[in-house]
Amino acid sequence: MNFFAIFKLTIPVLMGYIPLGMAFGLLLSKLLIPWYYALFMSIFIFAGSGQFLALTLFASQATILEIGIATFLLNLRHTFYGLSMISTFKDFSWKKHYLIFGLTDETFALLKTSEVPQINREKVYLIITALNQCYWIIGSVVGAMLGNILPFNYEGIEFSLTALFVVLSIELYKKSRLHKPFFVALIIGLFGMFLFPPQKMLILSLCVAAFVLIVFKRSMESGK
Amino acid sequence: MESSYLIGAIIVASIATYTTRIIPFLLFRTREPSPLVKYIELNMPLMIMVILVFYALKDVTWEIYPYGIAEIIGVIVAIALHVKFKNALLSIFVATLVYMFFIQKIF
Numbered sequence: 247m248n249f250f251a252i253f254k255l256t257i258p259v260l261m262g263y264i265p266l267g268m269a270f271g272l273l274l275s276k277l278l279i280p281w282y283y284a285l286f287m288s289i290f291i292f293a294g295s296g297q298f299l300a301l302t303l304f305a306s307q308a309t310i311l312e313i314g315i316a317t318f319l320l321n322l323r324h325t326f327y328g329l330s331m332i333s334t335f336k337d338f339s340w341k342k343h344y345l346i347f348g349l350t351d352e353t354f355a356l357l358k359t360s361e362v363p364q365i366n367r368e369k370v371y372l373i374i375t376a377l378n379q380c381y382w383i384i385g386s387v388v389g390a391m392l393g394n395i396l397p398f399n400y401e402g403i404e405f406s407l408t409a410l411f412v413v414l415s416i417e418l419y420k421k422s423r424l425h426k427p428f429f430v431a432l433i434i435g436l437f438g439m440f441l442f443p444p445q446k447m448l449i450l451s452l453c454v455a456a457f458v459l460i461v462f463k464r465s466m467e468s469g470k
Numbered sequence: 471m472e473s474s475y476l477i478g479a480i481i482v483a484s485i486a487t488y489t490t491r492i493i494p495f496l497l498f499r500t501r502e503p504s505p506l507v508k509y510i511e512l513n514m515p516l517m518i519m520v521i522l523v524f525y526a527l528k529d530v531t532w533e534i535y536p537y538g539i540a541e542i543i544g545v546i547v548a549i550a551l552h553v554k555f556k557n558a559l560l561s562i563f564v565a566t567l568v569y570m571f572f573i574q575k576i577f
Contacts, residue, residue, distance in 0.1 A: 258562045283476055290484040300483050304471060313479045318486040328494035330515045332503060335495070349491045351522055358515045402570035408526040408541070409548040409565040411519055413558045416549065418516040431517035435524030440532075448525045455517040459510060466513070 247362060247370050255360055256377045259352045262407035263378065265400050266294060267385020272393030273301050274386075281390035288383040292348060296321050297386075323449045326456065327354040338368045348375035352407060359414045426466045430458055536577040544569035 271284045287297050296317050303313050327349050334357075335342045345357075353375050362370045419428050438451035459466065498507065523545070530538040548565035552558065 254559065257559060261562075261566065277471070279471060279476065283480070286477075286480055287483075290480055291487050293483075293487045296483065296487055300479065304476070304479065310475070310478045310482050314482040314486045317483045318490060321487050321490040324487075324490045325493045326514060326518060328491055329507070330511050330518070332494060332498050332507075332511060343492075346491050346495060347488055355519060355522070358519075399574060400570075402540075402573045403566060405541075405544055405569040406562055406566040408523065409544065409562040409569075410558075411522040411526055412545055412548040412565075413552050413561050415516070415519040415523060416552050417558070418519050422513070422516050424513055427513045427517050428520060431520035434517075435521045438521065439524040439528050444528045447528050448521065451521045451524070452518065455521060456510065456514065459513060459517065460506065463506075463509065 247366065249373070252370055252373050253377065255356055256374055256381075258406050258410040258413075259356065259378050260381045262352065262404055262410065263294075263381035264385040264388075265403045266407070267382045267387075268389030268393050268396075268400075269404075270294075270297055270301070271386040271389025271391070273298070275390045275393060277301060277305055279304070281387060284386040284390035285383065288379070288386045291317075292379055292382060293317075293321055293350060294382070319449070320445075323452050324349055324354075326452050327351075330354075330358065334367075338371075341368065341372060345371055345375055348379055350378070352410065353378050355410065355414045359417050424466055427455075427459060430466075431455055434458070540569055540572035540577055543572060 267288065270288075271281070274284045274287075275281065287300065291297055291300070299316060299320055300313060303316060308316070328346065331345075331349070331354075335345060338345070349357075356374050356378070357371055360370070360374070415428075419425070422428065434451050434454050438447050438454070442450045503511065527538070527541055527545075530541050532538050544565045547568050548561050551564055552561040555561070
């Protein structure tokens with residue numbers, strides 16, 4: 247897989263991360279925090295919603311302990327992503343720590359669906375993760391520096407991430423041996439969107455999904 | 471805001487985020503994952519991806535005008551194009567353009 251082919255895989259994330267990163271940077275600058283904190287946060291935290299949450303907590307002068315606990319709870323969903331990556335990362339070198347560090351919603355989605363030959367999988371995964379993080383860093387720094395003077399109307403471009411998840415759901419559905427989990431997830435997602443509080447919607451829905459998947463293992467596997 | 475506060479908060483948030491991502495790898499570092507874990511590993515990603523679609527739509531106000539019509543159209547365009555042409559980039563790109571057109575020019 248050459249670099250251009252890998253880059254092409256990440257374009258949807260590019261389209262989502264630049265504007266979202268810019269929105270993050272803009273918000274940070276509105277709190278009168280210097281732009282280089284946007285850089286630090288995007289390098290060392292690299293979690294979209296986690297960084298937005300951190301800004302809200304900064305604004306309300308939350309303690310550092312509160313920030314740690316809230317970030318942990320918000321990002322707990324990533325534990326499920328790691329769980330689906332154990333055997334994939336198993337034989338990778340120490341560099342897998344960067345892959346684990348960079349396992350955002352979108353990176354997870356790309357890694358799980360991209361078809362990469364076994365031999366250079368580690369390298370391709372590292373490039374995908376690094377490209378995604380670059381987009382996020384660039385977006386957040388540009389947003390923090392000049393978000394409020396850019397004339398381009400990019401309102402709505404973050405929908406590319408929604409479309410990315412839609413497309414990858416279809417891809418995974420086609421590849422999956424079992425089809426019942428798909429329909430169960432549709433129902434859980436729909437109910438979760440309306441019934442769960444937005445802040446906790448993802449982690450609650452994922453817990454319900456994992457619960458149903460495990461408890462109803464036998465009926466999930468029967469009759470496809 | 472004091473820089474010591476910001477730096478401390480960034481370090482803590484960084485560790486908290488990394489911890490959530492590394493937990494499963496630490497749990498199964500030495501022992502072989504059981505058949506149940508393998509079953510979860512195999513089937514959970516599809517469920518995660520579907521739920522992420524709804525998560526991405528969680529801030530839509532369905533009760534009041536424009537009732538999330540632009541989002542629904544965008545999702546339908548993405549599904550239709552992807553089923554027909556199987557080209558991920560095309561589906562995502564066109565769906566996003568259609569969505570941007572609707573929210574900027576119509577609603």
